[in-house]
Amino acid sequence: MLLYRILCAAIWTIALLLFTYSGLVLDVIFTKENINFDVKIADINNNLFMIVSNSSIVVMLIIDFFTTQFLFKKNSKERSKGFIIRGWNLTWIALGFILAVILAAIPHIKGAENGVIGHIHISYVFAVYVIILFCHKTHLLQVNHINKLN
Amino acid sequence: MSLLVLLIFGISVCLMLYVLIYTYKKNIIYVDRVIAGSTSINHSDANVIITPFENFYSNNKKVKLKDYIIKWVDGICMTPKNINDKDIVFIQRFENNKQKLETIKKGDVLYIEYNKCDNEVIPKIREFLEFDKLGESAKTFYYLNDGQIQESKFLHKIDDVKGVVKMVFSR
Numbered sequence: 001m002l003l004y005r006i007l008c009a010a011i012w013t014i015a016l017l018l019f020t021y022s023g024l025v026l027d028v029i030f031t032k033e034n035i036n037f038d039v040k041i042a043d044i045n046n047n048l049f050m051i052v053s054n055s056s057i058v059v060m061l062i063i064d065f066f067t068t069q070f071l072f073k074k075n076s077k078e079r080s081k082g083f084i085i086r087g088w089n090l091t092w093i094a095l096g097f098i099l100a101v102i103l104a105a106i107p108h109i110k111g112a113e114n115g116v117i118g119h120i121h122i123s124y125v126f127a128v129y130v131i132i133l134f135c136h137k138t139h140l141l142q143v144n145h146i147n148k149l150n
Numbered sequence: 151m152s153l154l155v156l157l158i159f160g161i162s163v164c165l166m167l168y169v170l171i172y173t174y175k176k177n178i179i180y181v182d183r184v185i186a187g188s189t190s191i192n193h194s195d196a197n198v199i200i201t202p203f204e205n206f207y208s209n210n211k212k213v214k215l216k217d218y219i220i221k222w223v224d225g226i227c228m229t230p231k232n233i234n235d236k237d238i239v240f241i242q243r244f245e246n247n248k249q250k251l252e253t254i255k256k257g258d259v260l261y262i263e264y265n266k267c268d269n270e271v272i273p274k275i276r277e278f279l280e281f282d283k284l285g286e287s288a289k290t291f292y293y294l295n296d297g298q299i300q301e302s303k304f305l306h307k308i309d310d311v312k313g314v315v316k317m318v319f320s321r
Contacts, residue, residue, distance in 0.1 A: 145319040
């Protein structure tokens with residue numbers, strides 16, 4: 001169901017966004033030094049975030065591919081169904097990537113500098129991309145019931 | 151600036167969570183029981199929940215939940231009809247008595263809302279046998295534990311017959 005897909009996608013998105021900030025949060029919790037938030041966020045923007053977000057996408061794509069393979073390996077019918085789903089995956093990934101690139105370009109075309117504002121834009125672009133990917137992916141987790149009277 | 155960013159981020163996350171939880175709860179369906187067996191036995195009053203994550207398929211088509219009365223089965227008297235305890239049944243409503251007389255056939259599992267004298271409504275399912283000569287009431291039966299047929303103690307008024315079981319799902 002669409003609602004379920006959106007829910008899962010949102011959870012993943014939130015988790016990843018929180019993960020992006022986790023370095024900063026850990027610094028706040030465990031470091032006794034005074035922290036310059038602007039510098040820290042700029043650090044994340046310029047280095048960590050891009051690394052995390054890019055590597056997350058790659059990891060998710062790999063997980064997506066292998067779990068789909070695993071879930072539909074039981075019999076030949078299901079396997080053929082799996083190929084269709086993988087085909088769909090590629091479509092969604094391609095669409096998501098194009099959309100992400102377009103949206104990411106908009107703030108820079110408008111003259112936004114690297115830093116907090118750029119980071120917010122990229123975060124949300126990334127979120128959109130993840131939502132699109134997982135809206136498709138999570139339907140594998142749904143519960144289906146088949147009528148027994150037929 | 152950094153606090154503002156965190157604030158906006160926090161508010162966005164909270165808002166998203168609130169909308170998701172609200173939508174999820176709104177789409178939960180609470181299913182009442184229907185008695186399959188002797189109504190003299192105490193039955194559970196518990197509700198069963200159908201979450202928005204569950205899909206129901208019949209003939210490879212997704213079933214629209216709004217088109218049916220949905221009940222969970224409390225009892226084992228319809229086991230020979232492949233309707234077991236705790237199953238979910240989808241019941242097609244009848245629009246009028248004429249439709250009932252025309253469509254109900256022997257072997258159909260009927261959904262009956264039996265009105266007791268103290269205005270207590272007891273929902274139950276019974277297998278249909280035949281109508282009486284006037285077409286005002288239905289003769290039904292259910293199965294005992296050993297598979298023997300047990301005829302209902304009295305005829306059910308045709309007005310009390312609300313639908314016929316069309317689909318059964320195990321959970």
